[in-house]
Amino acid sequence: MSNRVDGERLWGRLMAMAEVAPTANGGSNRQALSDDDAAGRSLFLEWATAAGCTSELDEVGNLFVRRPGLDDDLPAVLIGSHLDTQPTGGRFDGVYGVLGGLEVIERLNDLDLTTDHPIELVVWTNEEGSRFQHSMMGSAVWAGKLSLAAAEKLTDLDGTTVAAELDRLGWRGLRPARPRAYAAAFELHIEQGPILEAEAVEIGVVNGVQGLRWFTIELCGFPAHAGPTPMVGRRDPARAIAGIIDRVYGVVDDFGPWGRGTFAQFSSSPVSPNTIPEQLICSLDLRHPDEAALDEMEERTRTIVDDVAGSLGVAATITKENDSPPVAFDPACIAAVQASVDELGFTNRQMVSGAGHDACYVAAHCPTSMIFVPCDDGLSHNEAENIDPSQAEQGASVLLGAVRRMATRPSETS
């Protein structure tokens, strides 16, 4: 069928890529800008070149391959994801989006079908941010959210810089790392969460990405002996955080099912088991796909921190460390994905992404959306990360339909 990709070829490629720097437990370890990452790209480039694509690197090593359109001056449709992995990464996170994109191109070749608009497929540099700690680094530079100079200065644990690795690998391309005009952009990805599997739904039509805000909560009380000091009258930051956590979780539940709240990174001082802490610090990560909801979650959190700490004589400060607004994907791109899913007859639901993706940065510059397929137990960043061949085929077929729709001139779709 002309609206389905070649699932066997796609699966074969996924499994071949998984053999580049495999891990003992069935995953892959291709950390960004390593020789293993380069070996993964070489294999991909071999396939893309054989499929007739030209290739180009930009200044931060983002790799673009291109299939010409009938009118090559029209803005391209962009497909993209990443080939780098976590140290104990799985076989599909990112890889699936790149090889699914390549499969779209190869299927169009099989069908001898040239789209009006050209198609570009991009492999973003250092999406994972584990070796060089900035996630989505390549797309962030491209999108102007991170300067090229700042990216180049990022250092791994051995003191090697991104700049040195770009030079060593020959990845420093001439193409400026900045957006071009694109007709549309799509990223195909495993869900990395449990929702599609739990609901036995085949495809997630992703309409946006959750916003997140990171806070540091700092509580200062009065240190005293754990034994002789009566409970009444203590100024105990631990007692304050207990009440704060309980009530903030209540707020997050009020914003269910998409509200998220995570307390972590607890530290207290003095470090002693028999002294009431003088200071307690922790982080709080709040998420929601709706900015107004996030505003209200933040406001209620601040009130709770003030009320609870104040009632215990504990001084409280809450500092916002990071504010990454929700991303709403483009209605026309979402509609193209939905039309493709409907044509193929897959069960589906619209949903937001809980994790960040390169598509978040892309969405700031061109019409963008994402496609999710379920993954086993919602697991990712883990060697056991898994999908089955039919799921891989379904998601890539949806991508094929969405790309064809957006790569066709409107006058010719009537």
Ligand SMILES: [Zn+2]
């Ligand atoms: Zn990914």
